[in-house]
Amino acid sequence: xxxxxxxxxxxxxxxxxxxxxxxxxxxxxxxxxxxxxxxxxxxxxxxxxxxxxxxxxxxxxxxxxxxxxxxxxxxxxxxxxxxxxxxxxxxxxxxxxxxxxxxxxxxxxxxxxxxxxxxxxxxxxxxxxxxxxxxxxxxxxxxxxxxxxxxxxxxxxxxxxxxxxxxxxxxxxxxxxxxxxxxxxxxxxxxxxxxxxxxxxxxxxxxxxxxxxxxxxxxxxxxxxxxxxxxxxxxxxxxxxxxxxxxxxxxxxxxxxxxxxxxxxxxxxxxxxxxxxxxxxxxxxxxxxxxxxxxxxxxxxxxxxxxxxxxxxxxxxxxxxxxxxxxxxxxxxxxxxxxxxxxxxxxxxxxxxxxxxxxxxxxxxxxxxxxxxxxxxxxxx
Ligand SMILES: [Zn+2]
Numbered sequence: 001x002x003x004x005x006x007x008x009x010x011x012x013x014x015x016x017x018x019x020x021x022x023x024x025x026x027x028x029x030x031x032x033x034x035x036x037x038x039x040x041x042x043x044x045x046x047x048x049x050x051x052x053x054x055x056x057x058x059x060x061x062x063x064x065x066x067x068x069x070x071x072x073x074x075x076x077x078x079x080x081x082x083x084x085x086x087x088x089x090x091x092x093x094x095x096x097x098x099x100x101x102x103x104x105x106x107x108x109x110x111x112x113x114x115x116x117x118x119x120x121x122x123x124x125x126x127x128x129x130x131x132x133x134x135x136x137x138x139x140x141x142x143x144x145x146x147x148x149x150x151x152x153x154x155x156x157x158x159x160x161x162x163x164x165x166x167x168x169x170x171x172x173x174x175x176x177x178x179x180x181x182x183x184x185x186x187x188x189x190x191x192x193x194x195x196x197x198x199x200x201x202x203x204x205x206x207x208x209x210x211x212x213x214x215x216x217x218x219x220x221x222x223x224x225x226x227x228x229x230x231x232x233x234x235x236x237x238x239x240x241x242x243x244x245x246x247x248x249x250x251x252x253x254x255x256x257x258x259x260x261x262x263x264x265x266x267x268x269x270x271x272x273x274x275x276x277x278x279x280x281x282x283x284x285x286x287x288x289x290x291x292x293x294x295x296x297x298x299x300x301x302x303x304x305x306x307x308x309x310x311x312x313x314x315x316x317x318x319x320x321x322x323x324x325x326x327x328x329x330x331x332x333x334x335x336x337x338x339x340x341x342x343x344x345x346x347x348x349x350x351x352x353x354x355x356x357x358x359x360x361x362x363x364x365x366x367x368x369x370x371x372x373x374x375x376x377x378x379x380x381x
Contacts, residue, residue, distance in 0.1 A: 075211040081255055085248055088205035091125060091237070092229040092244035105243045108281030112239050112274055115157055116142075119274040125232040127268060137272070144235065144272040145288060153273050160280055162271070163287045166330035172317075173289070173332030175199035177227055177265065180206050180213035184337055188216055199287070200337065201227035201265045204249030211256045218257045226250050226264035226284060233270040242278050250282060263287050289334040291317050296336050 086092040094101045119142050123129040138148030145151060151162035166173050179200055191198060200217045202224055207214040217224055228234065228245040237245065246264060254260045264284045266275065271286055279286060293313050297305045317331055 072209075073212075078208060078211045078252075078256060081252075082208065085208070085252065086229060086244060088208045089230055091232065091241060092204075092248050093241060094244050094247075101244070101247055104247070104281070105240060108243060108278055109239050111281060112277045115159065115277055116273045118142075119272055121236055121238055121274075123233060123236045125236045127233045127236075127270070142272050143276075145266075146235065146268070146270045146272075151288065153276065157273060159273055159276050160285060162276075163285060163332065165290045165332055172330050173199075173287075175201060175225075175265075175287070175332070176335055176337035177201040178203055178206070178231070179337035180210045180217055181337065182210050182213060184213060187337065188220055191222075192220060197221050197223070199223040199225055199263070201225045201287075202249070202253060203227045203231050204229035204245075204252050205231075207249070207252045207256055214253070214256055218259060223263075224253055224257060224259060224261050225287065226253065226261045228264075228267055231267045233268060234266050234275045235270050235272050239274070239278060242275050243281075246279055246282060246284065250284070287332065289332045291331045292334045294334075296334075 084095060084098065086095060094105060122132045122137075134144075134147055136142065137144040138150045140150065140152060140154035141157070143150040143153045145162065151164050153159040153161065163173075174197075176198055179202055197220075200222045202214060202217070204226075214224075226246055226249045229249050230245065232245075234242050234245065249264075250261055262283055262285060264279055265287050269288050271288070276286060291313070293310055294305060295310050297310075314333075317333060320326065320331070
C-alpha cells in the first residue's frame with residue numbers, strides 16, 4: 001500500500017533519455033531492464049524524503065519492477081542545491097559566483113602550469129583523435145594512458161602513479177562503474193546477499209538524477225569514487241573544464257552522501273599527467289584497471305559481444321589466478337554497475353584496502369555463478 005501511495009506522490013514527466021556512456025550506452029547496457037528517463041526540469045516540490053522513505057522506496061522499486069522503478073522523482077536536499085551545480089549531462093564548468101571552486105581551481109591551475117606546461121588538451125570530448133599526432137604522448141612526461149597504458153609519470157614530476165593492480169596477493173579489485181541508476185536495486189540486494197562490498201565509481205549527473213539510489217551505495221557500505229560529471233574524454237578538456245568535471249562530482253557526493261571521495265576513475269581510462277595533476281589537487285587517486293571484462297560491449301548495438309565472450313574474459317583472470325599470477329598482487333577488473341553480467345559470486349574472502357575493496361578468488365569460481373541475466377530479472381525470479 002505504501003508503495004502505491006509513494007507512486008502517486010512521485011509521478012513522472014519523463015521526456016528525455018540518458019546519454020551517459022557514449023550516448024545512450026547506459027541504456028544499452030541494461031537490456032531487459034527499465035527504461036532510464038528523467039523529467040524535463042519541472043521537478044515536483046515534494047518535501048524531503050526521510051530515511052524511512054528511502055528504504056520504502058527501494059523496496060517498492062524492487063518489488064514493483066518494470067518501468068515504474070525509473071519514474072523521475074524530486075529529492076528536496078538536491079532540489080535545493082542544484083542551482084549551484086552545472087547542468088546535468090552537459091559538460092561541466094565552474095558555476096558563476098562559485099568562489100570556493102574558483103579559488104581551488106586557481107591554485108590547481110598554477111600547479112598544472114608549473115609541472116606540465118606542455119601537456120595540452122587533445123581530441124574531442126567524444127574521443128575523436130583524428131589528426132592527433134600520438135608520437136611521444138605515451139612518454140612518462142605526458143603519460144597518456146589511453147594509448148599504450150602509461151600509468152607512471154616521470155619521477156621528477158612528482159605526480160602520483162595510477163592504481164592498476166592491487167598490492168595484496170590473491171586479491172581482486174572489485175569495482176563497478178557508471179552508477180547510480182534507478183534500475184540497480186536488485187543488483188545491490190544481490191551484493192548484500194553475497195556479503196560483498198565494492199567500489200562504486202559514480203557519475204555526478206547520475207547522482208543528481210538518482211540521489212536515493214546513490215544513498216543506497218553508501219548505506220550498503222560500498223566505497224564511493226568519482227567518475228566525472230558528464231562521462232566524457234577528460235584529456236580533451238581545458239584545465240578548467242577537467243577541474244569542474246571532477247570538482248562537482250566530488251561535491252555532489254559530499255552534499256548528498258556525506259562523504260568526500262579520495263579516488264576517481266577516468267571514463268574510458270582517458271587520463272594523462274595534466275588531468276592527473278588536476279585530480280591530485282583534489283586529493284583523488286586515479287584507479288584504472290589491469291583487466292577489462294568488456295561487459296560494456298555486451299548488448300551494445302555496435303561491436304556487441306556475446307555473454308560467452310564476457311565469461312571468457314572473466315575466466316582468463318580466474319585462470320591466471322590458478323596459474324599463480326596473483327601470488328604477489330591482484331588484478332583490477334573493469335566491470336559496470338549496469339552491466340548484464342556478474343560472475344563474481346564466489347569470491348568470498350575479504351581484504352581491506354584504502355582505495356579499493358578487494359576480493360580473494362577461490363578456485364571454484366564460476367561454479368555457483370547465476371546465469372547471465374539482468375540483475376533485475378535475477379531477483380524477481
Ligand atoms: Zn564509465
